Amino acid sequence: MQWLDAAPAILAAALVLIGPGLLLAWSVGTRSFALVALTPLLSVSLIVVAAIVSAFVGMPWSSLAVFLLSLMVSGAAFTVSRWRGRPKANRLVGDYRALYGLLGTLLAAGIIGARLIYVFGRPDSISQTYDNIFHLNAIRYILETHQASSFTVGGMTGIPFYPAGWHAVVSLTSQLAGTSIPVAVNATNLVIGAVVWPASCIFLCQQVLGQSRLASALAGLMSAGFGAFPIMMVDFGVLYPNLLSISLLPALLALGIQLLKLSVAPDFPPALCGVVLLLAAPGVALAHPSTLMAFLAFLAPAVLMVFFGSWRQWRLEWPQSRIRAGSWTSILLAGMLASVVAWLIVRPPAEAAFWPPIQSPLGALAELALNAQMDRPPAVVVSAFVAIGTVLILRKPKLWWAAGMLAMACMLFVAVSSFRPGRVRDFLTAIWYNDSYRLAALVPVAGVLVGTCGAFWVARRMQEVVQDFENRRPVAARGAGSRVRTTRGPVWVGAATVIAIAVLSQLGGVSYSANKARTSYELGVSSPLLTADEMAVLNDMQDLVPKNAVVVANPWNGSALSYALADRTPILFHVLNDNATLNDRILLDRLREAGDDPDVCLAVRALNVTFVLDFGKQEINNGSHPAPGLENLEDTGIVTKLSEHGEAKLFRLDACK
Known part of the structure; x- marks a missing residue:
């Protein structure tokens, strides 16, 4: 775009x-x-x-x-x-x-x-x-x-x-x-x-x-x-x-x-x-x-x-x-x-x-x-x-x-x-x-207020110096009509001051801040919140997952953004949740045991979960909040893989029907 x-x-x-x-x-x-x-x-x-x-x-x-x-x-x-x-x-x-x-x-x-x-x-x-x-x-x-x-x-x-x-x-x-x-x-x-x-x-x-x-x-x-x-x-x-x-x-x-x-x-x-x-x-x-x-x-x-x-x-x-x-x-x-x-x-x-x-x-x-x-x-x-x-x-x-x-x-x-x-x-x-x-x-x-006062004073002093110089010039040197007091010099000084500040003020901290901030918006293979592979899975998700579906996802690895970016609801919307339930914890810890543990299926049905996102172990701010229930799900026989890009995967949950 x-x-x-x-x-x-x-x-x-x-x-x-x-x-x-x-x-x-x-x-x-x-x-x-x-x-x-x-x-x-x-x-x-x-x-x-x-x-x-x-x-x-x-x-x-x-x-x-x-x-x-x-x-x-x-x-x-x-x-x-x-x-x-x-x-x-x-x-x-x-x-x-x-x-x-x-x-x-x-x-x-x-x-x-x-x-x-x-x-x-x-x-x-x-x-x-x-x-x-x-x-x-x-x-x-x-x-x-x-x-x-x-x-x-x-x-x-x-x-x-x-x-x-x-x-x-x-x-x-x-x-x-x-x-x-x-x-x-x-x-x-x-x-x-x-x-x-x-x-x-x-x-x-x-x-x-x-x-x-x-x-x-x-x-x-x-x-x-x-x-x-x-x-x-x-x-x-x-x-x-x-x-x-x-x-x-x-x-x-x-x-x-x-x-x-x-x-x-x-x-x-x-x-x-x-x-x-x-x-x-x-x-x-x-x-x-x-x-x-x-x-x-x-x-x-x-x-x-x-x-x-x-x-x-x-x-x-x-x-x-x-x-x-x-x-x-x-x-x-x-x-x-x-x-x-x-x-x-x-x-x-x-x-x-x-x-x-x-x-x-x-x-x-x-x-x-x-x-x-x-x-x-x-x-x-x-x-x-x-x-x-x-x-x-x-x-x-x-x-x-x-x-x-x-x-x-x-x-x-x-x-x-x-x-x-x-x-x-x-x-x-x-x-x-x-x-x-x-x-x-x-x-x-x-x-900004104090700095503008300083810049204004400097610019006005420079204008006054130029104006005084213009006024002191011999009449013959000013040309025809020069008996009228000129203001062209001070105007040019003001314009030059504005241009100089526009250029010089952008050096140092502003350039550094812009370059540093730009890295926070880059989408690549190792982006800290959402990688290019994970974004690709979220894009696939919009075609593969019904809009009213609920998804199991570990919010710490960026998969909670399925809500904002794919309009599909995760069980947890953020890494900090005062409304997290026992069922949420059961699914994150033990979903892979759905074939053997009836408590897992009770949690699945309570939350109406039908899909799973696995974005691996990379977490924002280098955190460590593992979700063992989502690891290696394809080996359990309880899911069907719908999309895979790199380590990012989207599954349909087949267990607990």
């Missing part, structure tokens, strides 16, 4: 991530580039809420459920805004500055999109990683059960709740495009990484630098210049839900900055901004709750800065301001308490946060300084701009919140990657499973 063949799926993914939220964003008064940046955020919120509501009322999951909810919420928002009087937009619909943000997004989309296409290789490739067993099968589970609620998807493996925002989005892409699950996955991730992420970053940077064309272009380039995100999230894990939630995070932070009145280019009055923030938060929370906790942590420096700045003003006008000071202090304390409670609750079970530290604190700081997290090569150009931006921000007290955001991201990475296991490390980072990769991916959120 070629990428041109995947165009309908890519367009469907774009429609899913843009369509639902566009009407709502417009209804609440969003205009200019904010309309572009906030639409995916609101779309994901509508999708996750529609998934829960549709499951609750018994409505089959489809784009219709999302459309109806979008229509109702948008209608209510429009009615309320008309009743209260629509606030005057700070920027008009046709404001040409919105085009700068769009052009910056397109610039980044070209770079990131090319990288992701290189990583995926083919539109129907799959990530050969541990977590992808769950992700792919969860999408099939949604399509089969017609439910995408975060309270039902986990039922596939017997857990009561799983944040299924990403899975719901991909399921809609698959439904709309009528394409396979792998194609829908790659198409959706392409749109998330190449469009949603840079647009979100540009919107955050506009809160500091405004909507100039240079700032928008540089922000887009910076979003493409970090090896830790977005590419690392389609490599390690694989952490697709984090890819979606982190891509939305900068836009959510931008709303928080506007709510605190720290933005140089606000799109909403504070009250309306708060409403939009509340509408957007569910999307991030149910894409992955840990990213909502990152939002609280990253916004905390800005909240404290505003509070203490206000407190100084209150002290100057104490008799008139004491009630206000007391009220806001109480609100802050209540918010801090609620945040701490959420910080302690919104985390996985302690036994799941098992990842150890990987380096010393000095090593962690060195990686951060060079943007070389997780052993990636240094991103020299990007790191230089981040360093320059940090110095500039520290010289401007009104922007200290941006430095605080970066400091918070760095502190969390240092803690997870270098602190000793214990209560302090668990308190700070167990929300992210104590996993260094997940927190390394959060650093670019703040890094």
Whole structure:
């Protein structure tokens, strides 16, 4: 399959991530580039809420459920805004500055999109990683059960709740495009990484630098210049839900900055901004709750800065301001308490946060300084701009919140990657499973903002130097009409800066991340999750096995993907199952004894098993979870071989009729 063949799926993914939220964003008064940046955020919120509501009322999951909810919420928002009087937009619909943000997004989309296409290789490739067993099968589970609620998807493996925002989005892409699950996955991730992420970053940077064309272009380039995100999230894990939630995070932070009145280019009055923030938060929370906790942590420096700045003003006008000071202090304390409670609750079970530290604190700081997290090569150009931006921000007290955001991201990475296991490390980072990769991916959120400030300052200084040179040139040397001040030189300098950063930012960490991630999507004779031979058997399975058949398969060797890739149901959908039964264990351990052991036949009939997949002993992550009941079945006389490619085999079970 070629990428041109995947165009309908890519367009469907774009429609899913843009369509639902566009009407709502417009209804609440969003205009200019904010309309572009906030639409995916609101779309994901509508999708996750529609998934829960549709499951609750018994409505089959489809784009219709999302459309109806979008229509109702948008209608209510429009009615309320008309009743209260629509606030005057700070920027008009046709404001040409919105085009700068769009052009910056397109610039980044070209770079990131090319990288992701290189990583995926083919539109129907799959990530050969541990977590992808769950992700792919969860999408099939949604399509089969017609439910995408975060309270039902986990039922596939017997857990009561799983944040299924990403899975719901991909399921809609698959439904709309009528394409396979792998194609829908790659198409959706392409749109998330190449469009949603840079647009979100540009919107955050506009809160500091405004909507100039240079700032928008540089922000887009910076979003493409970090090896830790977005590419690392389609490599390690694989952490697709984090890819979606982190891509939305900068836009959510931008709303928080506007709510605190720290933005140089606000799109909403504070009250309306708060409403939009509340509408957007569910999307991030149910894409992955840990990213909502990152939002609280990253916004905390800005909240404290505003509070203490206000407190100084209150002290100057104490008799008139004491009630206000007391009220806001109480609100802050209540918010801090609620945040701490959420910080302690919104985390996985302690036994799941098992990842150890990987380096010393000095090593962690060195990686951060060079943007070389997780052993990636240094991103020299990007790191230089981040360093320059940090110095500039520290010289401007009104922007200290941006430095605080970066400091918070760095502190969390240092803690997870270098602190000793214990209560302090668990308190700070167990929300992210104590996993260094997940927190390394959060650093670019703040890094893009600070790095763009640095790049913008350098570009403007270069433009000023050229402009000054142009102004100092003798009139005769400038030619006819030269008495009018020229701006051609600075424009060319800005363009040259953009081109230079576009090229240089792709060296080092980004190239390494792309090359490393590409190996995770290669299908070969020894691929870690599913080999080429095993894929061939799954392809044969679609013709040889009835669609409603149940298959015995060891999930650790990749055969559980018969569900996602061949639409045939295995007895276990993932390697971790809270709903595994004694019958499942009997079949995996003793199926070959079906001719002599009546308990085996009881298990076969209880599970309605009629076929067997044997993908050998190679397991994901070099695991060892043998299924002796499936070994050498052709020697037992209880099966008929239907397909064989290498060591991968498909059998029909003849015993226990």
